[in-house]
Amino acid sequence: MNTENLKKTGRKKRVSQTIAFMTFRMMSLLIVLLLIVILAFIVVRGAGAISWDFITKMPADGMTAGGIMPAIIGTLYLVAGSMLFAFPIGVMSGIFINEYLKDGLIKRFITMMTNNLAGIPSIVFGLFGMALFVNKLKFGDSIIAGSLTLGLLALPVVIRTTEEALKAVENSFRDASFALGASKWYTTRKVVLPIAFPNIITGLILSVGRVSGETAPILFTVAAYFLPKLPNSIFDQVMALPYHLYVIATSGTKVEESRSMAYGTALVLIVIVLIVNLSANALRRYFHKKVKMN
Amino acid sequence: MEGLLFLSGTVTSLAVLLIIVFLFKEASGIFSKRPVEQGYVLVVNTANPVNEISAPEIKNVFDQKVTHWDEVGGNKDTIMLFRIDDIEMYFTEEQIGENFEFLPQSIGKLVDSIPNIIAFVPEKYYSAEFGGKILEVKRITPLGFIRGREWFPTAQPAAQFGVLPLILGTLLVSFFAILFALPFGLATAIYLAEISDSRIRSWLKPVIELLAGIPSVVYGFFGLIIIVPLVQKLFNLPVGETALSGSIVLAIMALPTIITISEDAMRTTPREMKEASLALGATKWQTIYRVVIPYSISGISAAVILGIGRAIGETMAVLMVTGNAAIIPHKLTVPVRTIPATIAAELGEAPQGGIHAEALFALGCILFIITMIINLTVEFISKKRKSARI
Numbered sequence: 001m002n003t004e005n006l007k008k009t010g011r012k013k014r015v016s017q018t019i020a021f022m023t024f025r026m027m028s029l030l031i032v033l034l035l036i037v038i039l040a041f042i043v044v045r046g047a048g049a050i051s052w053d054f055i056t057k058m059p060a061d062g063m064t065a066g067g068i069m070p071a072i073i074g075t076l077y078l079v080a081g082s083m084l085f086a087f088p089i090g091v092m093s094g095i096f097i098n099e100y101l102k103d104g105l106i107k108r109f110i111t112m113m114t115n116n117l118a119g120i121p122s123i124v125f126g127l128f129g130m131a132l133f134v135n136k137l138k139f140g141d142s143i144i145a146g147s148l149t150l151g152l153l154a155l156p157v158v159i160r161t162t163e164e165a166l167k168a169v170e171n172s173f174r175d176a177s178f179a180l181g182a183s184k185w186y187t188t189r190k191v192v193l194p195i196a197f198p199n200i201i202t203g204l205i206l207s208v209g210r211v212s213g214e215t216a217p218i219l220f221t222v223a224a225y226f227l228p229k230l231p232n233s234i235f236d237q238v239m240a241l242p243y244h245l246y247v248i249a250t251s252g253t254k255v256e257e258s259r260s261m262a263y264g265t266a267l268v269l270i271v272i273v274l275i276v277n278l279s280a281n282a283l284r285r286y287f288h289k290k291v292k293m294n
Numbered sequence: 295m296e297g298l299l300f301l302s303g304t305v306t307s308l309a310v311l312l313i314i315v316f317l318f319k320e321a322s323g324i325f326s327k328r329p330v331e332q333g334y335v336l337v338v339n340t341a342n343p344v345n346e347i348s349a350p351e352i353k354n355v356f357d358q359k360v361t362h363w364d365e366v367g368g369n370k371d372t373i374m375l376f377r378i379d380d381i382e383m384y385f386t387e388e389q390i391g392e393n394f395e396f397l398p399q400s401i402g403k404l405v406d407s408i409p410n411i412i413a414f415v416p417e418k419y420y421s422a423e424f425g426g427k428i429l430e431v432k433r434i435t436p437l438g439f440i441r442g443r444e445w446f447p448t449a450q451p452a453a454q455f456g457v458l459p460l461i462l463g464t465l466l467v468s469f470f471a472i473l474f475a476l477p478f479g480l481a482t483a484i485y486l487a488e489i490s491d492s493r494i495r496s497w498l499k500p501v502i503e504l505l506a507g508i509p510s511v512v513y514g515f516f517g518l519i520i521i522v523p524l525v526q527k528l529f530n531l532p533v534g535e536t537a538l539s540g541s542i543v544l545a546i547m548a549l550p551t552i553i554t555i556s557e558d559a560m561r562t563t564p565r566e567m568k569e570a571s572l573a574l575g576a577t578k579w580q581t582i583y584r585v586v587i588p589y590s591i592s593g594i595s596a597a598v599i600l601g602i603g604r605a606i607g608e609t610m611a612v613l614m615v616t617g618n619a620a621i622i623p624h625k626l627t628v629p630v631r632t633i634p635a636t637i638a639a640e641l642g643e644a645p646q647g648g649i650h651a652e653a654l655f656a657l658g659c660i661l662f663i664i665t666m667i668i669n670l671t672v673e674f675i676s677k678k679r680k681s682a683r684i
Contacts, residue, residue, distance in 0.1 A: 017579035038546075042515075092298065093306065096299040120310075121606070123638055126637075127320075128658075131320050132316050216610055216634070246514070269511075
């Protein structure tokens with residue numbers, strides 16, 4: 001091959017690389033653009049609806065006016081309830097899988113089941129929650145039924161992040177503790193958990209984000225269409241933000257009039273997700289730095 | 295304390311088991327009940343050789359698509375339909391009685407006198423001693439459930455539980471969602487893993503995480519306000535709530551899954567392999583498509599399969615933008631209805647313990663089985679990847 005030809009193929013190679021890279025950059029940029037469009041759409045139109053009254057008042061006039069306070073409170077209850085259930089069990093489960101189980105058939109099986117649970121569609125959780133908690137255990141449509149259903153959905157997230165957090169703890173810490181005569185449980189409690197703790201908390205925050213936006217699991221377990229009062233016990237129904245958005249966006253009698261309410265509700269949901277994501281990121285970065293400094 | 299740890303370790307397995315038990319137990323009722331309107335019976339002449347009839351056949355008979363008894367296994371007579379409201383055409387008010395006390399006799403007499411009749415009457419107004427016999431409705435078979443082409447769960451006289459349009463709707467919407475998402479997802483994954491510098495990466499990653507964090511109902515709302523009218527205008531359609539709108543929204547929602555998992559897979563490509571390729575004079579781009587992509591292809595396929603799984607199970611967004619018409623779709627620009635959307639839309643109205651609710655639980659079972667298969671496939675792929683690397 002003469003030099004002329006070599007130069008030619010070289011140029012061709014470079015040109016195709018430039019084209020390909022440009023395309024990829026453009027397509028990645030489009031995704032960023034997409035996020036901006038979605039956020040801008042909701043923030044710009046929702047900002048007009050947001051006011052102190054919107055957050056603190058009951059809905060009024062067939063949900064075309066007033067606020068969304070009961071839905072916010074309802075979602076808070078559901079998040080708290082589901083985390084109360086999922087967090088301790090999830091963390092313990094993660095500890096058991098990572099610290100106590102040896103590699104083998106049982107560990108593979110349990111990991112597989114956790115992955116399976118994570119892959120089950122949220123509407124199936126809704127069906128299950130209705131069959132078990134609402135009907136079989138006779139909780140009725142209630143905060144406790146909804147919380148348990150949502151907790152079950154969040155469980156794999158908590159377990160996985162706990163596992164990841166524990167895996168990141170170097171074995172030398174464990175070995176040192178064992179060498180000093182500490183038991184496994186003592187080592188886990190006093191050495192491994194404190195190191196892994198920030199990452200576990202990140203998992204908790206992320207699952208809060210997930211739970212607060214879920215609609216399908218609460219459709220038949222807790223969510224009320226319109227309930228302008230606050231719950232008295234865990235056996236009461238509540239309104240919830242995502243379900244409220246669904247209802248006023250699609251099936252209200254005055255869909256057009258309640259549009260601004262819908263934008264406002266969507267904005268509140270987005271803000272929750274933003275806060276959750278940002279704080280999880282900030283926490284991660286903060287502890288990352290701290291670990292490095294040590 | 296350690297016993298407690300063990301207990302919580304088994305909680306996911308227990309949960310999966312419980313879900314299976316409850317889902318399938320609730321669903322099993324659909325195959326043991328007869329899908330005829332509650333409290334009603336179908337009555338025919340005692341001489342009629344037909345003893346059993348299936349729900350789709352009943353629908354055809356009452357829609358007058360089937361007009362002769364021989365089409366449902368009887369003799370050559372035409373079928374004469376009779377509904378309870380028609381009673382006044384045959385009997386006077388006196389004959390029926392003021393409080394319908396002679397109605398059973400009247401109906402019996404009527405059915406006895408017309409050999410080709412099929413009467414759809416309330417159970418309390420039928421009594422075998424006055425003539426006629428009950429035409430039993432066939433139970434739904436699992437195969438009939440899967441292959442049935444009509445989904446009319448509240449139809450009279452017989453509810454129609456055919457899942458085929460729902461399955462096809464789900465697959466159509468999910469398939470095109472992945473088709474739309476794949477080029478963008480892969481491009482971004484390649485960009486993140488191989489091309490971008492760490493500064494760009496450090497803000498592109500959170501953007502993708504944020505996309506994953508937005509609740510599905512917000513995507514649904516966005517789709518309803520922006521994408522549905524756009525699709526309607528672009529294709530000049532009577533309604534914008536179509537399979538296409540669903541696919542677009544689902545594509546956006548599937549992007550984070552596809553990007554993160556395939557990026558992770560690409561990052562595992564050993565540095566030596568890439569460097570060897572570059573040392574041979576290949577450009578970076580050649581290295582990407584000749585070395586990195588082939589090396590991580592199983593991870594990429596896992597990402598695609600998981601993306602499909604997400605799309606198939608997605609409920610709220612699809613419910614809000616696809617129009618929910620239970621028809622077998624022939625193109626992308628018609629309304630469709632998916633399995634999860636059907637459950638979400640109908641379970642609230644279905645009486646508890648009735649055949650309709652059971653049918654919806656059966657849909658849940660189908661969904662569960664599909665996602666289980668998807669999860670196991672991904673598990674299998676990633677296990678193979680691990681062993682191949684060693």
